[in-house]
Amino acid sequence: MDTPNLETKEVINSNIQMEPTVMNDTTRRNADNLEAKGESGLETRGVHAWFDKHHALADVSLHFPENTVTGLIGPSGCGKSTFLRLLNRMHEFIPKAAMAGQVLFEGNDIYADDVNAIDMRRRIGMVFQKPNPFPAMNIGENVVAGLKLSKIKSDNKDEVIEDCLTRAGLWNEVKDRLKSPGGSLSGGQQQRLCIARSLALKPDVLLLDEPCSALDPGSTLRVEETIVQLSESMTIVIVTHNMQQAARVSDYCAFFLSDGGPGHLVEADLTTSIFSNPKDTRTADYVQGRFG
Amino acid sequence: MIQDDLVPQHRKLVSSYTLVDRIFRRVITTGGLFSLVILGLIGAFLLYRGFEIFSDFGFSFITGEVWNIGDPMDTSTAVLGIGAMLMGSVITSVIAIVIAVPCAIAVALFIEYYSPKRLRLILTAVLDLVAAIPSVIFGIWGYAVLLPIIEDWSVPLERWLDFIPIFSVPSGIFGRSPFLAGVLLALMVIPIVTSVAREVYSQAPRDLIDASYALGGTRWGAIRNVVIPFGRSGLVGGAMLGLGRALGETVAVYLTLNLVFDINFRILGSAGGNVASLIATKFGEATEYELKALMAAGLVLFLVTLLVNFMASFIVNRSRKIL
Structure with missing residues (x-):
């Protein structure tokens, strides 16, 4: 990888024609936020993860402030995706998976006995690495699939479909063919359809697991624009292998690393600081493409 | 335009096989053709032996409801x-499939998505064992154990549902009915349908x-x-396999069904039959001409199950391609 562009996120973002007002809005970005232990947003405290006897992730404490984008970066196998799946209890679907620590959502531990994991997943949505629209459904049905799964009655499905597709930046491309199958779209459109599908449940948090790794650069750009726009109204956590992407979309960055043992958090800070002035030399080496 | 003489001469593309490859190909090809040849020979044999019947009776052999060999000395009196x-x-096969498919779906989904791992292994093994039970055992069990149970069920079923023609039994004789044979066949095909359903469900993305x-x-x-829509066409294939077995089942039906030569839609009544058990029943004492008729019946059954x-x-296969 080339030496990443260490200039500020604003400069990079101007290349993809973001609204300048959005990108210059620095009020919500503050390094202190990462330390803030409040009732807001999503927070992990001393989180560990195991697969059977394999200790995959050790002692991660992070705070995701409300309405910000946090990028999780690090080389393959460092536990980023595992960590992401811990945040909406998808981890427990893997046989023999275990965890320790706390994940606090609006101050409540989502792993507490009295928490309904299904309701919780409706509020913390997830988009996967590989676009996965439901093949048996058309585009419109895909958008409201979550409502159907959750047995949420909606009187104005058409409005929900239009609203979600618009927010996912897909409406203009598909408005004339909502009845065609989801699989007929291009990879990038499918991924935005998956984002729209998550939005239909009105989540407070959206988790994205390398959402662009299967996409071409043009589609990647469209998805990134979508992410930045969505971050005005929801908390976003994105796993990415792409340093430029992390620089373009995220407000904060968390660098994970596994040096033989379990993956752990090396450093978390404002994205601009991570790229221009990292505290740890390993972070500097990684973001400058010297390994990983 | 490219002149003809400028077009380069095509080179011959030869792929040569090693000796081992050639021998292996021969063996495999022979084996593959052999099963086709056997299948063809069976069909040809049945057609040859039964041809006279088809030319004598034509289509009425398939639709007729009478089995009367008439004067054994004069084949023209036979109907x-x-x-x-x-x-x-x-x-009987439709009854079997109607009962077996929902059961198989439930069992397959339980094994794949709900059962603890140990129970899953046990259930899978038990289903394979059930599939291996000889049909005569099913038949005896059906006659001795299932018959009285089904008889008990049939009486209230008839009382409540006799406004539907297929459930009414004017004769009042229940016992060895198509329903009993259908239930027994269902038990016999559940393992087959379940194993196909389990396979397709386990491949759900x-x-x-x-x-x-x-x-x-x-x-x-x-x-x-996700899982059920994904497995739909695979499940239809599994149901068809079960249907194939149910159509061809002989002994179990022979033991649990009264052979009566009348088309009987009253599934609870003690009358019915199927082609396979007809052949088994008549084969031992058949006249030469009747034997030909049984061969012809065999051909019809052969073609139906093949289809x-x-x-x-x-x-x-079509469901595999979608994957």
């Missing part, structure tokens, strides 16, 4: 038709199941939304 038996085959969960779906939601199995593999 032979397997219509009732063919209908019996269809009715993990990422779509995850997507359902991530959208706040329950396990049942994920199954209904069902072809449809099954066609549907299963």
Whole structure:
């Protein structure tokens, strides 16, 4: 990888024609936020993860402030995706998976006995690495699939479909063919359809697991624009292998690393600081493409 | 324009096989053709032996409801038709599939998505064992154990549902009915359908199941939304395989069904039959001419099961291609 562009996120973002007002809005970005232990947003405290006897992730404490984008970066196998799946209890679907620590959502531990994991997943949505629209459904049905799964009655499905597709930046491309199958779209459109599908449940948090790794650069750009726009109204956590992407979309960055043992958090800070002035030399080496 | 003489001469593309490859190819090809040849020979043999019957009776052999060999010395007095038996085959098989498919879906989904791992291994082994039980055992058990139970069920069933023609029994005789044979056949085909269903359900894409969960779906939601639609055509193939077995079943039906040469839609009444058990019943004491008729009946059954199995593999293959 080339030496990443260490200039500020604003400069990079101007290349993809973001609204300048959005990108210059620095009020919500503050390094202190990462330390803030409040009732807001999503927070992990001393989180560990195991697969059977394999200790995959050790002692991660992070705070995701409300309405910000946090990028999780690090080389393959460092536990980023595992960590992401811990945040909406998808981890427990893997046989023999275990965890320790706390994940606090609006101050409540989502792993507490009295928490309904299904309701919780409706509020913390997830988009996967590989676009996965439901093949048996058309585009419109895909958008409201979550409502159907959750047995949420909606009187104005058409409005929900239009609203979600618009927010996912897909409406203009598909408005004339909502009845065609989801699989007929291009990879990038499918991924935005998956984002729209998550939005239909009105989540407070959206988790994205390398959402662009299967996409071409043009589609990647469209998805990134979508992410930045969505971050005005929801908390976003994105796993990415792409340093430029992390620089373009995220407000904060968390660098994970596994040096033989379990993956752990090396450093978390404002994205601009991570790229221009990292505290740890390993972070500097990684973001400058010297390994990983 | 390219001149003809400028077009380079095509080179011959030869792929040469090693000796081992050639021998292996021969063996495999022979084996593959052998099964086709056997199948063809069986069909040809049945056609050859039964041809006279088809030319004597034509289509009425398939639709007729009378089986009367008449004067054994004079074949022109015989009236032979397997219509009732063919209908019996269809009715018992349909009853079997109607009962077996929902059960198989439930068992397969339980094994794949709900059962603990140990129980899963046990259940799978038990199902394989059930599939291996000889049909005569099923038949004896059906006669000795299932018959009284079904008889007990049939009486109230008839009382409540006799406004539907197929459930009414004017004769009042229940016992060895198509319903009993159908239930028994269902038990025999459940392992087959379950094993196919289990295979297709286990291949349901993990990422779509995850997507359902991530959208706040329950396990049942994920199954209904992803697994069942995904397995639909594979399941149809499995049901067809089960249907093929039910159509051809002989001994179990022979033991649990009264052979009566009348097309009988009253599934609770003690009358019916199927082609296979007709052949088994009549074969021992058949006259030469009747034997030809049994061969012809065999050919009809052969073609019907072949057709069902072809449809099954066609549907299963089509579902594989979608994957």
